[in-house]
C-alpha cells in the first residue's frame with residue numbers, strides 16, 4: 001500500500017520484534033503483552049491474562065509455558081506437537097472470579113487443522129497458588145456440535 005509521505009515526518013514503520021501484534025487478541029504488541037509472561041519475566045495478573053497468554057503460547061508453540069502454567073494436579077506429562085493446528089483467533093466470552101484464588105474463563109478459539117475449520121468452546125477453571133495463576137481444567141459446553149473436540153488444548157489421552 002502506498003501513502004503520501006508527509007514532508008519532514010519521522011518514519012514510524014520500523015519493524016522491531018515487539019511490533020508484532022500479540023496473537024491473544026489484545027491488539028497490543030507481543031513484546032508488551034504475552035512475551036514477558038512466556039519468557040518468565042512477568043506473571044499473569046489474573047485468570048484472563050493467563051488464559052490469553054496460554055492461547056498465544058499455543059499459537060507460538062511455547063509448550064514450556066503451557067506446561068509451566070498447568071496446575072500440577074492436572075498437568076499432562078507432555079504435549080503433542082500441535083504444529084498442524086493453526087489457531088486463528090480468541091474470544092473471551094466470560095470471566096467469573098470465584099474468590100481471590102479461583103476463576104472461570106469462558107472462551108471460543110477458532111482454528112484450522114488439515115484444511116478444516118473448528119471452534120474450541122471451553123469453560124476453563126483457573127486457580128492461584130502462591131501468587132501464580134494456573135490452568136486447572138475445562139468443560140466443553142457444546143461438545144458434538146461440529147467436531148468440537150479439543151485439538152490440542154485438552155492435552156490428549
Ligand SMILES: [Zn+2]
Pocket residue numbers: 022023024025026030033034035052053056
Ligand atoms: Zn497477548
